[in-house]
Amino acid sequence: MKTPWSSMLNPLSILRPALRTAEAPHVRDPASVARQMWLTTMALLPCLLARMYGEGWRMVAIVAVSYATMAALEAGNALLRRRAIDESILVAGSLLALLLPYSTPLWMVALGAAVAVLQGKILLNDVGRNRLNGPLVAWVLLALLWPDVIQAKDSRPDELLLLLAALLGGGFLLAAGVTNWRMAATCLFWAMVLSGLLHWQRGGSTPLWHELGGGLLLGTLFIASDRLTSPITAGGKWICGTIVGISVVLLRETLTFSEGAMLALLLGNLLAPLLDSAVFVWRLKRLPAG
């Protein structure tokens, strides 16, 4: 008998029977969205472990609160809408915890998690319909409301460890083929070129600081590479990556807002549909006439 619980509990049960195809094609590729979400979660794991190692129990608490809030909201959503719990909260939970600094109060983490999951999927009914990355929106909102807390510069003794973990996770995503490498690579390239030019002209922060400092590396590897919210066309990805890469450096150099990377990524999210539309028009013109 189908109860409100059955749809929600089914995906949690390890022995859930697989759904069947109804029409042609009668066989399907074994890869699914859930598999890709699990792979992304695995890619985020080294970063989480590195921060837990460096920052101790406080970081564990941040991760736990982030996950608990999202899981509670998602479970409520699954019950109300009588649908399966989505694996995307695994990615969003880890990503939000990674973006927030060590000193963030736990209630703020919960608020951020709620914003992320509401914007990211609940209000739009399904993951994939959102135009903006959930954790990114949550971070920007928290940073605008409490700039002192969110933009506080933690002294991180584990900077190198975190860097290696991020690169390991990014490499894993690239190997697993669930990343949007074009956007991440273009973004890092242009940030490096522009910051190099600025450093050569007037000194100041080095290109390496730009690349590794703040959330740029984490942002490009795990947010810019999010295929849901970045352009879908290759042309759109190259252009969007360029815009984001340049805006990161310009925002950091001109604004008092210390973390320009997240704002630049949000700008990229907002521009993505526009850039895609332009590429669509160009591509459709090249198709044979009917």
Next chain:
Amino acid sequence: MRMTGGYDVPLAGRPSSRVEVPDDPPAFYLPQKSRRFNFSHVLVKEGQCIAQGHVLACDEDNFSVPLLAPRAGIVRLGQVGGHIVLEDLRRQQEQPWEVRQDQPHIPHRNVPGALKRQKMLALGAWQFFCDAHSGLLPDPFGQPSAVIVSTLNLEPFTARGAIQLRRRLTHVTRAMGHLQDLIEHQPIFLVLPEVHSVFARGVLESLRGYAWINLVEVPLRYPADNFALLARELGLPCKSGLPVWGVRIEGLLAVDRALSDSRPSVRRLISLGGPGAAKCVHLLVEPGYPLRDLLAGRVKEGPRRVVRDGVLTGVACDESYIGIDSECTGFTVLPQHDRPGGWLAELGPGRSTMSYGRSFLGRLRGKLIPQEMDTSLHGRPQACISCGQCKRVCPAAIMPYLIHRHLRKGNLAAAARSRVDLCVVCGLCSYVCPAKIELTQHFIAAKKDLAAGAQVRP
């Protein structure tokens, strides 16, 4: 010819090149409906004794294409709904075709090879032709803008052309000669996987002298054998008003049989394969052969789904499918397990799992290893995650995700602008989609709606 996209589904159970002839069944059950035809106009009576090759019924909407009796026997009507049953079967040599007095007047006498065309239509050879763009039966007395002859059948699993070609090369070359008599100066494109192979050279040698025949090399990757795709790549647009005839090797053999021997085509080479088949072979059978008898001893035990034609575009056979229809190209048997598809399936490394993307370790092996696939969806239907795999795999170079976006909003006009009409319904976008969206089915419906709209509009 280069092809963008395409993919060979690594399905286990490829039919071997062995050809079996199954034992005679007690009765034949000829379906009155097949994929393209509806043989609703029955021309025989209950209890009538008929010879092999006798016209049982015809499809009045499709140039009166006949349904021929596969054997001599006694007709039973109304025994099984939608089927003409043949009992008390006898192996009797079919009567050679001749222009009979009761035959209708042959129209279009001035069309090249009018008598030959009439003969092909009457002896069941014309049914093997299709319009490359629409897939429908072309007018037997019309002129094409070109003819495409494909030696390939790449969908898993349909009867392979190479098996028929190797056995009857002389018949095929003779049929090419007949084909030239039917047309005026239009080109014939012979599609081969390798134009420089020993085999292709052999074909070329035997075809020497046929001036209008062009060899076309295509990659051995599904769906390079698709007629719509071939017509597009060869620069044969559908807006010219003339159809592009598409025919495969079995069609050429039927043409040769009709025009060289004046005999009807009542046998078909079909394939039997898939992970659920115990014997993966090719079978030489007549339409109407009971499916149950055909599968007996040739499939594995357990719940299964029998798919008529390939797994990517075929239709599942239900209880109402009793006898093999006249257009069948093969059967693929898939197991229907109740295996867990939950988190255990998502978390394994997949050392031997083959996937289009790189989500499983098996993809690192380089070449595709056949998989024991079943009817599992491998996930649940979700919203599009913009992974772009459908675009990458699409052989028609359209953007399935964009068309899907428009169709989800119900915007048929925008879907038409995004060129849903170019879709060749190969089924690959639905196959690779990780969000398990039924893209192909949506596109088929949209194309149908657009065609209906175009008909209504003056």
